[in-house]
Amino acid sequence: MxxxxxxxxxxxxxxxxxxxxxxxxxxxxxxxxxxRVTLGEQQSRVDGPDKVRGAARFAAEVAMENLLYAAFVHSTIARGRIADIDVSAAAAASGVALVMTYRNAPKMSVPPPIGMTNLKAAGNHTLPIMQDPEIRWNGQVVAVVLAETREQADHAATLVRVRYDAAPARTRFEEGKASAYTPESILVERNRIEKGGPSRKFAEAAFKIDAVYTTPWENHNPIEPHAATIVWRDGKLIVHDATQMIHGTAGSLAKIFGPNAGDVEVSSPYVGGGFGAKGLWDHQILGAAAAKLADRPVRVALSRASMHRLIGGRMQTEQRVALAANADGKLNGLLHHGFGVRPLHSICDEGFTLTGRSLYASESFDIVQHYVDLDLLANSFMRGPGETPGTFAIECAMDELAHAIGMDPLELRRRNVATRDPLSGAPHSQSAMMEAYDLGATRIGWDRRLAEPGVRREGEWLIGMGCASGTFPFMxxxxxxxxxxxxxxxxxxxxxxxxxxxxxxxxxxxxxxxxxxxxxxxxxxxxxxxxxxxxxxxxxxxxxxxxxxxxxxxxxxxxxxxxxxxxxxxxxxxxxxxxxxxxxxxxxxxxxxxxxxxxxxxxxxxxxxxxxxxxxxxxxPLEIMKYSMHSTSANFCELRVSEVTGEIRVDRLVGAFDCGRILNAKTASSQFKGGMIMGLGMALTEETLLDERTGRILSTSLADYHVPVHLDVPDIEVLWTDIPDPRTPLGARGIGEIGTTGVAAAIANAVFNATGKRVRDLPLTLDKLV
Structure with missing residues (x-):
């Protein structure tokens, strides 16, 4: 255990x-x-008709009398203090009811952090919120404007004048690596793992590869921006929120403002996408504080720009993976080291090195990760946190090792699939990874793949195929x-x-x-x-x-x-x-x-x-006391790359999943495809652009932060083994995140097969291929 x-x-x-x-x-x-009678059937979602008709009520659609609308003023420096803040023009603007700053904000405690053993908390960072003039990241809220309409609030926010005493800020990843810290544990798992004498195994290996892979900072962009409609009524705080942490939000707000837990009510019947982002952030807390001051209901609906400056995302990583193998491809050694950006005030442990501990058997392991503390917004959970960037590095490295040996990359994976937990030796509760490989390989037509890169072509288009494994633990x-x-x-x-x-x-x-x-x-x-x-x-x-x-x-x-x-x-x-x-x-x-x-x-x-x-x-969950429990996937990609422009066009994605029993084929297929589309975005387009001189996020709209749209999404096929796990309720394991892990690596490996060019830095933009 x-x-x-x-x-x-x-x-x-x-x-x-x-x-x-x-x-x-x-x-x-x-x-x-x-x-089973209905379980496993293709049942349509019960909430579908209300959403299609517009009858589903989301957080920013709750009707309230006497409602005020909030707008935020964000800091423009990454570190320092507010020397002066002039709100007079904003307060005098048409429709403005209140301007709140650290000078008049009510006393609020630091949000209690979310944790595996504290499920009634939802805080994503441990910083005070609008309690002092200190600036801790570029984008921090320095003023809240309440007005009768959203337009009036947005206009008045532009009238707030702030003068800062800026201090030197740590915003550069490369410089931060020199003073990175090494936690004792990652998600309470021991961070540094050395087992089996890795130095000796690498020295003796017939084949070895050693490379560095990087993944960028990525932001959340759910279809529904973060929003809350908030009112204090008869001493109770009532919050209609877009959240995936209802009781955690209620419990945290009770601690922050002091009422009894039973005096905070949180309602969230519909959420337009979460992916890890819809927890407790500053906007709900500031909205509740402003509503208390104004003694009126308040609606907070974040713009895309405010979302990118207030809601954390996937951390930037730099990962070194070294693999050693004997002549028949069996792994002698697996080294996975890396750096990720995690400010000290952030709650989220993104365990990208946890991936290498579960997927493959190896005679030795050398694993550790380090965190870089920068003056930036706290990172947070994003679909498949840890495993998604981790599988990119591990699975690209497996592809490189297969090429070095001269072995089919799918065959290399088959020879190294773990039959029990590679580190603890615990038996799997259920695992059918080989069946998933068979399903996916047959559907994609893996036998059409040519081992030599850059051989298949149609005119200017170079055609390639790639594969990668994915993993995510049962919880x-x-x-x-x-x-x-x-x-x-x-x-x-x-x-x-x-x-x-x-x-x-x-x-x-x-x-x-x-x-x-x-x-x-x-x-x-x-x-x-x-x-x-x-x-x-x-x-x-x-x-x-x-x-x-x-x-x-x-x-x-x-x-x-x-x-x-x-x-x-x-x-x-x-x-x-x-x-x-x-x-x-x-x-x-x-x-x-x-x-x-x-x-x-x-x-x-x-x-x-x-x-x-x-x-x-x-x-x-006593079942995890005895068994190693993971969902796994086999991802396959076929694509083409323009020899002239470097443009990548993904033609097909196939995902074969071993996740226990599938409970609803229709909704499961949708979940898998959605996860794979996020993996597609990670591979080709998604990247948060940061000005390292100022710590300011530049890509704060969907015009600058590129997510896949309809024309970007290829033909996607999903399959599953549907073999029940006898140790889980209904024989099922979760499927929300396994769809994303491994997809980016499969695409990167297909690009290599098409072009012979190995790109180890995401996203795979055309400038890296020309």
Whole structure:
């Protein structure tokens, strides 16, 4: 069991509730792994019709009377102090109700940091917010303007005049490397790993490669910009937020402003994309503070420019990977060192070196990463944090090693796939990486690939194919709770403070509850997205589906016991124990004798009850105490590169995934494709441009920060093994992030196969190929 797993389990062991025996190491697999009715079907998302009609209410669309609109003034230096700030012209501007600066802002505590053992916190950095004149990064908010309209607020913000006493700022990555710090742990895993005598193994190896790979700073650009509508009412703070951390946001705001946790209400029924970005940042805190001062509701809706200056993204990395192999391609040594930008005030550990610990077997390992502390915005989680930049380096290095040996790069991977955890020796809970390689290779037509680079061409276009593996760990958060209510008509209502960011959470859990309770889909409703509902952890780490599934299973076990208790003796079920009955056809029946059955409605009617509610908890993820648990992927790319301009055109992407049981083929396919498109953007276009002289972000719009649009996206095919993991709820593992890992490397490797040019620096812009 790793330290990270210990932290997840041990940090909550004292507060967990019922743990189903099936989740224990060596326990019985979930019966719904094989006994399914709607799970696995292509069900459309239940929230789809409301979103298409415009009926879904997002955070910036909540109607409130007497509403004020907020605009932010950002600092223009990276380090120093506010020498003077003149807000008189802004305060006198038409429609302005309030200008807030550090001089009149209410007292606010530092946001409590999010952590694996503190799921009721959501802070992304540990800096004070508008409590003093100190400037800590270029883009920090120095004034908040509230006005009657958004246009008035934006105009008044331009009238605020700020004079700074600038101090020397650390904004250059290369200079920062000289004073980089080396943490003892990365995500509580030991940082430095030396195993098996790597120096000797490298010296003895028949083949070796040693190269440096770089990935840039990347920003989030969800379709819905960050927004919140905020009001203080009768001493309570009510926040309608675009968040993937409902209870974490509520808990953090309670600590920041001092009210009891129960006096903060957070609602977030719909989120237009999150990818790790939709946590607690300065804008919600400043909006709540300004609403308190003005004693009126406030709406904060960030512009793209404000998003890029206030919301952290993927850290910049420089990674050295060295691989050593014997004559038949078996790895003797794997070295993975690197630098990443992580300011000391940032919460996010981006473990890009964790990738090399799980994918491949090797006789020796040498792994360590260092962080560069710069005067910049805190980095944060971004789809597949750590594993996404990590797989780019590892998988490009594997391709280079295959070329050096003269071996097919897919065959090299096959020969080195780990059959158990390479470092701990723990067995895999389930792994079918070879099947994923077979599926993807067949679909892409890998046998058409020519080993010699630059040989295939059509006119000016050089054609190539590349492959790469991907990985992301299984996670399931403790403490996630679900309430199941059966009403007098026999309908089931499932509720939890979980999150719907477009990935299909409500849809899949509706399918799960229907199958678990023996009900048709139209007799099950799911309500999520509000802190008044039972606790749910954040939607991150590809953990939400498994966490909710465990909680629904726990709740259904309690529901059986309660139904049998209130059924009494005047029932066909009399004399049976809860373990001797099961859900079926809208009621409870004897296992093996469905003639002994009674409907939910009948039981409630005889008990003179209008409904029956139970709450189940997910319990500690004890399955990770014994097993190494990872989702994996095999990524394939076919593309062409113009010999004249260096333009890259990706023709096909194929992703084959081993993620346990797939619960909804339609939403899963969408998730996989979305992740692969993010990998496409990482490979070809995405890069945050920083002026290292001033620390100012330059690419603050979608005109300057390029994400893939429709014409950039090629034909994408996704496949999966659909082999259940017997150690997880429903046999499933999370799929939200595995789609992104490995994609950039597959594209870079295809570029090499097409051109013979090895580009180790993302993005793969045409200037690097001409």
């Amino acid at each position: 790793t330290k990270l797993q210990n932290a997840i389990v041990g940090g909550v062991r004292a507060v967990i509730g019922h743990v189903p025996e099936s989740w224990l190491p060596g326990g019985t697999p979930d019966p719904l792994i094989d006994k 399931r958060m403790p403490g996630t709770s679900v309430r199941i209510t059966i009403d007098a008509s026999g309908h089931a209502h499932v509720s939890s403070a979980a999150h719907e960011m477009g990935m299909g959470t409500a849809t899949v859990q509706r399918q799960h509850a229907a199958d678990r309770l023996g009900l048709p889909l139209d007799r099950v409703t799911v309500t999520i997205g509000d802190s008044s509902l039972p606790f749910a952890s954040f939607a991150g780490g590809s953990s939400q589906t498994a966490s909710l599934a465990a909680a629904i299973s726990s709740a259904s076990a309690k529901l059986v016991a309660e139904l049998m208790r209130i059924a009494g003796n005047d029932t066909p079920l009399a004399g049976l124990k809860p373990s001797e009955v099961e859900f079926s056809d809208g009621g409870v029946c004897s296992v093996g004798d469905h003639a002994r059955q009674e409907s939910f409605a009948s039981i409630l009617r005889r008990a003179n009850r209008s409904d029956l509610s139970v709450v189940g908890e997910s319990g500690a």
